[in-house]
Amino acid sequence: MLLPHVTPAPRRRRLRSLVAAVTATGLVVGLSLTGTSAAFASPQARPAPPSSAEPDFGPNVRIFDPSMPTSQIQAEVDAIRDRQINDEMGTNRYALLFKPGSYGTVENPLMIQVGYYTEVAGLGLNPTDVTINGHVDVYNRCRPATGCFALDNFWRSMSNLTINVTGGEGCRASANFWAASQASPVRRVNIIGGNLSLMDYCTDGPQFASGGFIADSTMGPVINGSQQQYFTRNSSVGSWSNGVWNQVFSGVGGAPAECFPAVTDVCGPYTTVDKTPVSKEKPYLYLDSAGRYNVFVPSLRTNSTGASWVNGPTPGRSILLSRFFVAKPGDSVQTINKQLKSGKNLLFTPGVYAIDKTIKVQNANTVVLGIGIATLTAVKGAVVMAVEDVAGVGIAGITIDAGTKNSPVLLQIGSVKKEKADIGDRHESSSRSNPTTLQDVFFRIGGPNVGKADVSLEVNSDNVILDDIWAWRADHGIAGTVGWDINTAKNGVIVNGDNVTATGLFVEHYQQHNVIWNGNGGEIVFFQNELAYDPPSQAAWMQAPGVNGWSALKVADSVTTFTASALGSYSFFNQGVDIFAANAFEVPGTLAPGSLHNMLTIFLDPSKAKGGITNVINGIGGSSTIDNASTPVTVGDYPAVPDTTAPTVAITDDIAASAPGDVTFSFAFSESVGASFTADDVAVVGGAKGAFARQDSTHATLVVRPPGNSTGVIDVSVAAGSFSDAAGNANTASVVARQEFDTVLPPSTRRLLTFDEGTPPTLIGFGGVDPTIVVDPTNAANRVAQVVKGAGAAVWSGTTIATMPNAAIERIAFTSTLTSLTARVWSPDAGIRVRLKVENAADGAQSVETDATTTLAGGWETLTFNLANQVATTAALNPALVYNKVSVFFDFGTVGSGKIYYLDDLDLAPKGS
Incomplete structure (x- = not known):
């Protein structure tokens, strides 16, 4: 994800034909604009309850009430949009919160464009309690040097509301647009009345995007478009338009069937997991019926499908906001820790917090929730947050930045285990039924400031759920904050705990293994990675003597059980020298067959990159280099699953x-x-x-x-x-x-010629045509007449078909009702005139001509020549006369151009048949 002043062109290349196909061949216009969510087709949002005094969420929280005029709300959200739309590395943070009710109308829609560091959320208990009649959009950023794309559209979110898609000018009316990349989750959203497009196809190109995450939502048609990868969990979709590299669905109703690797013009690349193994939805702020603010904490789900709220309110527990310490950027860590130790939960309001000591979460079931993309920045090398090895802690909605002095770790879950024992005997507080959960937790090393940290996230507790994690060592930012020796970070995520599950894990650009997994029983559903762009040389980036580079995912040799689905790793080594990673993924070869499922590597941007990834996993799969740039190299299952199933x-x-x-x-x-x-x-x-x-x-x-x-x-x-x-x-x-x-012919039909006769007919060409009898090019068991109308052939050139001397055939038994001839013809073009002429072989003055027109190009069809409807220049058909000669003229009236025509099965048929 490049900032223009770092590298002028976008580094994630997509085939431009894909974008053209999306916008031109129906991925956009072919999807319903009136489709509704299967869950709630026409929500009636309940009005906001009476409210007591509003809590003090600080100056950057806007709380809207449905009684406010739409124009007032529009003015406020537009002002925030204007501040944030290009503020990628800025310090402003905003939360736009909507009390229960309906906002905007079809005639006067509310149009919200979401910029950086902005959260848009409903304050209802259910997503249908708040309805936005209009849009909640993210568009491409357009810059002169690089064009328009969404590759750097990070750090924003929308949740807990219904969007009734209406309004917009021109192309913008075709969908609700969420053209965003990592760290831009969509949760608990119900989209009705139109499409959701994850690509902004309304701007100039290249329109690239690199998302993304959707959970606990319902929607109709979804346009993936140029999104190179996307993860959708526990939701329902009306349809999904296409894939690019790694589109993944877990517990999603309406998801496309698994198809990996992609089959060109048919399907994929899709990985489809029927049920999410374990999940817990993100806590959220809401107003109860008494107008009090609460935080709702959803319950654990196992082997689940679909959104948690479609069959009634989401199961879980409510915590009054009074049970939270509502923190603001000026609050000290000492104050925060005192509140946590007393049993309070913690809510971070929008802003940037300087964290000079460790925030300590020591009590079970503590909720730490950030709103408005609250950002915690390490100061003096602090560990920003440490969670004791206790059950049921929830950390959600926070971004953690490394500071200028190196931190050993930014977020630590549980204490480091000095030795391992049986799972059932260790850590009484660790609980499969009440796990610690991280949702929408994002890490940043460099970008807005110089950042340094050995590890971004360390998980030592068992049974932890990681749901939408993005750990990012910046590849671009404010000048002077990015470089191999500037924003230093060894590892993005280290997992030491057992039975840890990651659903939606994004880890990019770390200088050694991006992810190290030491625990048993781990599971990943969707993993996206880019290796570091900037190793200065191969010698500076060696895992061991003779082992080039570091992997995206390293599973320790001691691990005996581990599973993962849909893993992608990309390379873009942009320092002008060949840099190679030996493997994208390194795991024990002793894992059970099929433990890892659907893996890929890709070499990005051959105009700027060198080197590549030598193998997908453990020395197999083949290389991604400039020789196969932008083409996924895939491995289906590792270790290989023995195939003993007979094909059918x-x-x-x-x-x-x-x-x-x-x-x-x-x-x-x-x-x-x-x-x-x-x-x-x-x-x-x-x-x-x-x-x-x-x-x-x-x-x-x-x-x-x-x-x-x-x-x-x-x-x-x-x-x-x-x-x-x-x-x-x-x-x-x-x-x-x-x-x-x-195949018995009707009594009123007589077959005259088939070209399959034992003694084939004689074909006599005139005027520059070359006829012959050949094997039917569409059926090797059939013979037909081939007519080549040569270049310059006369407008009247044609072919006479004869079975007797004097270019004759048996007399055609016309009657008052049998006045037509039918013939099967093949023409390269539709709309050409074919003339048929019958005459007396001994007296050419006794003749009749008529025309028929082809309707197919490149296919067989049966034409009817009604001789009772003769052309004006010939006499009428007289069944009493002898007609025993027949000629056919392809593209009559046009000079020949070398085209080939075919003729078969000439039959006498009733008038007009």
Whole structure:
């Protein structure tokens, strides 16, 4: 995430065709603009309760009441927007809080644009208690040197409200936009009336984004667009438009099916976890029915799906605000610690706090909640916060900055264990049923100031939940705050505790292992990482002699149980020299098969970067370098899961009833069978094999032609042992599909020519055409007439079809009702004129001509030539005369250009058929 004065161009490259596809081919316009949340389609927000005196949250909290005029609210939020929209490294912090009720209208919507360090939240118990009729938007930042993108849109949030999407000018009316990257969570949000777009496609390019996190929310269509990765947990979506590198869903209703790695133009890259193993939603501020302020603490959920509030209020407990010490930036750590020790909980109001001693959380079930992106900055090398190894502590909504003097750690959860014992015998306070939880806790090393810290987050307690953590060693910031020897930090996260779960873990740019995991029983669902950009040389960045670089995730060799899903690590070594990391992920090879699932690496921005990542995990997976820039290199499961499952195939066809002609049979395989399946593996009884095509490694088709002018059944079968998967498992079950056919011509129809006759017709070209009989290019079992209308061929050039001397055929038995000829034709273009002429082979003056027009390009269709509707220059059809010669003129009236046409199955048919 680069600031323009550090590196002028955005460092996360996306294929520009993706952005074009999003904006031009329906990922935007093709999604419903009127879809509603399945949970609450038309909320009736309850009015704000009577309020006692407002608590003193400080000058940067704005509390809005539905009785306020929309114009007044709009003016206040616009003023904050103007201050914060570009204040990336500034010190202002704001919370915009909305009491229960409805704000704005369809006619006069409330339009909130959210800038840096701004939280927008409802004060209801449920998200449907507060409705914004309008938008809560984050747009791209547009700067002359780099264009418009959202890569650096950090440190903001919205939560606990309903957005009824309405209003906006032009493109802005098409969705509620949340074009944000890391540290910009969306929680407990109900979006109705329109789309949620995670990409701002309304500005100039490149429109890149690098998010992101959604939890406990419901929404209709979601446009992912250019978001390179995204994590959605315990929510529901109406649809999800697309993926880029690593889109992940855990316990999400309506999520796309798992598809990893991506299949071009088909699906993915999606990792879909059916149920979230363990979760606890973030505490939030709300007003009760008596107008009192409380903090609600949601209960623990295990193996859960969907939002916590859709079937009634979220389970949990309420704590009166009077049980909190409401801290302001001027309060000393001594004062804060005294309040905590007395049993108070802690609420940080918006602002930047200088922390010169450790804030000590010692009591079980203590809640530490920040609002308005409250920021705690280490002073004099302090450990900013330490939590005793006690149960049920909640820390949420705070950002922790390193200071100019090195801190050993910024946030420490539990004390360091001197030795390990059995899980059941250690730490009575650690509890699976009442874990300590961190939500929306963000760390920063450098950026607004020089920062130094060995470790950002150290977790020593067991059973801790980490939910949306971003640990960031800055790659850009105020001049002089970023550099290899300036903002120094070894590790982002170290986990020593057992049974720690991370859902949404973002860790970037640390100088050694970004994450070290020493505890057993750990689990990660979604991990995003960028390695440090700025090692000055390979020699300065060696893990050990002969081992290049450091990994994104290091799981200790002593760990016996650990699982993780959807892990991505990217490289952008921008110092002009080749820098390599040996592996993105390092784990014990003795873990159970499949312990790690869906991993990827990517080399970013070949115009500025060098080196790369040599392997995905433990020496396997292959490299991400300039040779495959911006292309994910993936590993599905590690250690590899032995594949002992035999592949299967399902056979279907394209005919619902009795087939009147060719039948296309489709073969769908349960997994990739490579090129092991061919036409020779298919047995056909009752028909002739035609064209065989393999669409991809899991799909194939075969055309079968039934015999003409008869009835019966076609049996298509695949025997056991006919094909195999990548692991060499052969199919063990035979499969048969049956299709009836009826090719008997109706009594009123007479077939004249098929080009499959034992003695084929003679084709006579004139005027510059070259006709011949060939194998049907779409069906190898069929022969057809091919007509090449050469370059410069006359406008009247054509082909006569003859089966007898004198260019004749058998007399065509026209009657008063049989006045049409039909023919199957193939043309490269739609809308061309095809003329058909019948005449007396011995007397050309007895002739009739008529026209038909093609409607398909590049496909077969049947044209009807109604000779009772002759062209004006010829005589009317007279069934009493002899018509025994037929000619066809493709693209009649146009000079030839070398195009190829095909003709088949000439039939006599009733008038107008």
